[in-house]
Amino acid sequence: MFLQSVDFKPNGSIPVLHTCDGADVAPHLEWGDVPEGVKSFALSCMDPDSPSGQFIHWFVVNIPVSVREVAQGGRTGGEELANDFGKRGYGGPCPSKGTHRYVFTLYGLNMERVEGVNAEHFFALIEPNVIAKAELIGKYRRK
Numbered sequence: 001m002f003l004q005s006v007d008f009k010p011n012g013s014i015p016v017l018h019t020c021d022g023a024d025v026a027p028h029l030e031w032g033d034v035p036e037g038v039k040s041f042a043l044s045c046m047d048p049d050s051p052s053g054q055f056i057h058w059f060v061v062n063i064p065v066s067v068r069e070v071a072q073g074g075r076t077g078g079e080e081l082a083n084d085f086g087k088r089g090y091g092g093p094c095p096s097k098g099t100h101r102y103v104f105t106l107y108g109l110n111m112e113r114v115e116g117v118n119a120e121h122f123f124a125l126i127e128p129n130v131i132a133k134a135e136l137i138g139k140y141r142r143k
Helices: 119-129
Strands: 001-005 029-032 040-050 053-064 100-111 132-142
Touching: 001 132, 029 100, 040 119, 053 100, 053 119, 100 119, 119 132
Parallel strands: none
Antiparallel strands: 001 029, 040 053, 040 100, 100 132
């Protein structure tokens, strides 16, 4: 399975548009080569370079298996969970200092719906049901 974006290349710079310094809109994402048995998708965007550890920028579950793309600033078709900014949906890069990595991970799941999930239990409920996953890493440094 692969995950890519027209907005930034793997390990490339995330445009300001998708950050707290811009309009803070979610980037375009698309995926393919989905293996047989996948019944839904989940999506995460994490900052592993945050001083507090893994900072959650985006958690989405229950993305229908028919979905293969999220338009820039668009809806995923799934259920967006609260992020570490305290809001539901995408919260773009906003590092306090230095260049941070933002890891977008798409999970192909063997279940149609994930019930009772929140940010605290996301990985515990997702990981046992992952058939395949794909990552896309972007970087951002504030001016």
